[in-house]
Amino acid sequence: MFTEEEVKAVAEEIGFGKWELYSTAARERYIKLANALPAKREGEPISWEDVREGDEIEVTWNVNGVRKVYAGIVGHISSSGSFYTEQGGYIGYREEESTFRILHRPAPQLPTEAPAVILATEVRGVKGEWWLTLNDYEAWVGSMRINGWESHYAEHITAWKPADFVVRES
Structure with missing residues (x-):
């Protein structure tokens, strides 16, 4: 079993919550460690x-x-x-x-129209930062798996912030 500190160390190593993931090995190690942590479930x-x-x-x-x-x-x-x-x-x-x-724990009210973008800070019991986009099937997706899952629904996202980014034309 891995400690939460080990997961955080790997998360920092791979640029946790950023689109740039430095290596497939680090990404796979993070997923393995994150999956080893128990999610906070109701009643626990x-x-x-x-x-x-x-x-x-x-x-x-x-x-x-x-x-x-x-x-x-x-x-x-x-x-x-x-x-x-x-x-x-x-x-x-x-x-x-x-x-x-x-x-x-009530799920926050999320945007409901695709292609909305949020900065999720707690998904499936794992804390961090991930940019997620709402697709046409009402699922939130990002660039990496969170707790072993590629897509997430509103009930899986327990903390988030509105996306804060600027699109620049070149």
Whole structure:
């Protein structure tokens, strides 16, 4: 099993998220390492740093032999690391003893007309940067596989930014 640091090192080596991929061997090594990392699936533990507003989470911790479980949709994250619902209800805090599970992470609203272009930053549970283009079949495609897949649908893209590029005529 490869560590996330090993995957990041290879990703940097091949120009992670850029169209220019330096070698087929490095690209294949990255895909192999990325596929070895488990994707964050709903119901699996995550670190508190990965929690975002809009996520439905469950926080579990033991206090004096009593197991407490709070759950809700995160509407606000305080500067001290507390998680609250939109209505102000307390969900949890970033304590070492706490276990966080993601119950649901809504997919962002993506452009729906081809040929839209985005900069995806989390796809199929893998973080990075990839330019993806929407094709006529409502699939997002790029220049390399992400977690072993060539195309991705809206539910696979959990973080993205609008494309920021300028077309220059020569």
